[in-house]
Amino acid sequence: MSDKSDERKRAARDRLEQQRELDRARERRRRTLIVATAVVGVLALAAVVGLIAANAGKDDHDSQAGPVATPSGATGKDGLTLQVGADDAPSTLTVWEDFRCPVCAQFEDAFRDTIAELADSGQIKVDYHLATIIDGNLGGSGSLRAANAAACAQDAGEFAAYHDVLYRNQPAESDDSFADNSRLIELAGSVDGLDTPAFRNCVEDGTYDSWVEKSNTAFGEGGFQGTPTALLNGESIFPKKGDEEISVAHLKKWVAEANKGRKPATAGATPSP
Incomplete structure (x- = not known):
């Protein structure tokens, strides 16, 4: 009788430990997801800022370049x-x-x-x-x-x-x-x-x-x-x-x-x- 009781207790402990391990795994995944989402957000923001800066620089360059001087009488x-x-x-x-x-x-x-x-x-x-x-x-x-x-x-x-x-x-x-x-x-x-x-x-x-x-x-x-x-x-x-x-x-x-x-x-x- 004692042996069976010990087996049930071990089984219960094993199930509890498995559940705890599952809970820890879920928590690790949740934290990883949060960090990854934050990184993606930062990268996306950087990309947007970079694109805005590049376009702003391009606009500045284009506006400063002006028309190309052409020699007198050039044709075609x-x-x-x-x-x-x-x-x-x-x-x-x-x-x-x-x-x-x-x-x-x-x-x-x-x-x-x-x-x-x-x-x-x-x-x-x-x-x-x-x-x-x-x-x-x-x-x-x-x-x-x-x-x-x-x-x-x-x-x-x-x-x-x-x-x-x-x-x-x-x-x-x-x-x-x-x-x-x-x-x-x-x-x-x-x-x-x-x-x-x-x-x-x-x-x-x-x-x-x-x-x-x-x-x-x-x-x-x-x-x-x-x-x-x-x-x-x-x-x-x-x-x-x-x-x-x-x-x-x-x-x-x-x-x-x-x-x-x-x-x-x-x-x-x-x-x-």
Whole structure:
């Protein structure tokens, strides 16, 4: 009888201990849930505060950024084109270049005179776009500084002349001497009437830096393979068009074919700023 009584007592104690353990487990879970909920609440609040701060900072930045200064006479989408030649030319040669790009200089040396001849005779207009890929690849700021200076020359109606001076005096690709504004101003002395206080201030102040950066972004978004990129009426012609390699003779032939049955421009001048 005593043995049975002892068993019942042990069983009761075991049940009581199991119940207590269940109660302790519930309490641990309750406390864990409370802490977790508090942490989630803090994180959520931090996220909201961070989002508000980020948006506030973005609004401040956007409001302070203001419109991008555009060179006088710039044309095309977002004013990113510096045009040489008449508006009513029957064909358009679009050229993307970087003033530090050695292949761009080779392209200019090979085709500068031919392109000028075609533009002056009203057969084409040339839409120049500026990029800064060498700065991105090799570091430095010569591409940006030279492009800004070229845009400053556009204000004075001397983009084409200064563009040619920059390529004729292009440093080695790894030499970032175009990053020196004084060098860019010195080269402006080769263009009659360009080295003025207005031009110097434009170069020193980086007036068109944001415009150049916007142009470089457009280059990247255009999916182009590199500089120079040359398109005749939207069709790539560098380094070849179809199966024909680019040459002076081929360039003239391609323009003549594109202009067949169309009259040359009535005015051979570059648009005035």
